[in-house]
Structure formats: C-alpha cells, structure tokens
Amino acid sequence: MPGAAACANATQRAALQLLPVSVNGTGKPLARAGRHGLGSAVVVYQHPLAFLLGLEGVALLRAHAGDGFDREFVNTRIAEIRALLDQAPTLGGGLELGELSAADGYRLWSAAYDQAENPLIDVEQPVVREILGQLPPGTALDAACGTGRHAEYLTELGHQVMGVDSSPEMLVQACQRVPHASFAAGDLHQLPAADETMDLVVCALALTHVHALRPVMAEFTRVLRPGGHLVAALSSPSSNQPPSVGAACSSSALIYAIRV
Secondary structure (H helix, E strand, O other): OOOOOHHHHHHHHOOOOOOOOOOOOOOOOEEEEEOOOOOOOEEEHHHHOHHHHHHHHHHHHHHHOOOOOOOOHHHHHHHHHHHHHHHHHHHHOOEOOEEEHHHHHHHHHHHHOOOOOOHHHHHHHHHHHHHHHOOOOOEEEEEEOOOHHHHHHHHOOOOOEEEEOHHHHHHHHHHHHHOOOEEEEOOOEEOOOOOOOOOEEEEOHHHEEEEEEHHHHHHHHEEEEHHHHHHHHEEEHHHHOOOOOOOEOOOOOOEEEEEE
C-alpha cells in the first residue's frame, strides 16, 4: 500500500487539463453501484403477461398522445388486454431472478463479450482510441481491462501494457487476446502497481460499478507518474457530470482525458 504522504503529494499535483471530446449515442449504466469493487446488477421479476400488457400499454399511450391512432385502434387494444387477462393461466408463471452480481454477470458474459453487439462500446471505443493515438508510448495500465480490447490497442501503439481486472474469466480472454501484455487480478481500489510507475491509465466503462469515485481516482493518481495521463470513459446521464470537471458528454457516455 502507498504511504499517506505519497498519496497526498500525488493528489496535490493533479491539476486537471482536459482534451475536448465529442460523444454521441445512447446507453444505460449496467449495474447498481456496490460498497466496494463491483456492484450488483438488479435483474427484475419477469412475467410473460406483464410483458404483453406492457406492449399494449405503450400502444395505448401512443394513441393517447395523438400519434394518429383512431377509436377502433384503442378499442381493439382494450379488447386484447381483456383477452390476455382471461388467458393469463395459460401463459405460465413469471421468473424471479433476484440480483445478479456484476462479477457473476461478467463471468457469464466473458465468452461472448467481444462478439456481442454493444452500442455503448461503438460510441466509446473510437473516441478513446483517438485520444490514445495522441499520447506517446510508455508504460500503460488498463484498469478493469475486461477482455483486453484497449490493452490490445495500447500494445499496437507501442506501450508496455499491464491489464488489471477482478474477473478471472475476463482475464483468461485478455491473456489469449493480448499475449504480449501482462495481466493481473486486482481491484480498482488497490491496483497491483507501484507508486508513480505508469505513464498512462485507461479505465473504460467500469466506473459505473464504483460507489465512490474519490478513492479510485486517488489510486489512479498514485500509480501515475508526474505528467502522466488518465483516460476514463463511463456510462452516465449527462446530469451526473461532476460540476468541477469539464468534459464532453451525452445521455450515454462521459469521456475524460486528464493530465496529472
């Protein structure tokens, strides 16, 4: 663990210099924040009747809003709702999934993570790569590296890369994908890197799982050398943008480029 003086000195030198970035797209946070490490993604109770009634309700709301649907359309929807309620016993029961931890979610997602379409990554990745392409090669830490998509790109840019993730299954994928990088299990609150050893820290779409950003940001600052860079991308509504830090944002993503 770093000494208190080292952390204090690192924090004092963190004058923020941000690169302007433009981001467009839509997305939602994947998980509810936990007290430490990865949070828990709430999975709702799902019932087939509720789903069908919901669709009927959306149609009725559109009619109510004046989207060009007439009396016959509305009466047909109401008749379908009555029929669905009568048929409810034949539709089967619901499924109570309870809560799925983010760790379990990423374990299940790891094998298909790189194949599955993710609109948020489509928005985030090109912008992050544009920023990374402007930075000189050095030692780079991919924090919450997942399957190594940014670690792979950093290696191609000539960086000496270390990836850290709390999901063993994700790390297996990363090791296979980027054999020339090093990977280690770790938590964003306690990165397995010495003080002031990194020229660059990248953390993409993982901070949504963090309850309090201050200790994680302090940990990023601890491992960065003076003059190093932090590139952080997170899914968040624009209303959650910290008032003291400027960045381009949309309803889906905030992307920060910070020099410490």
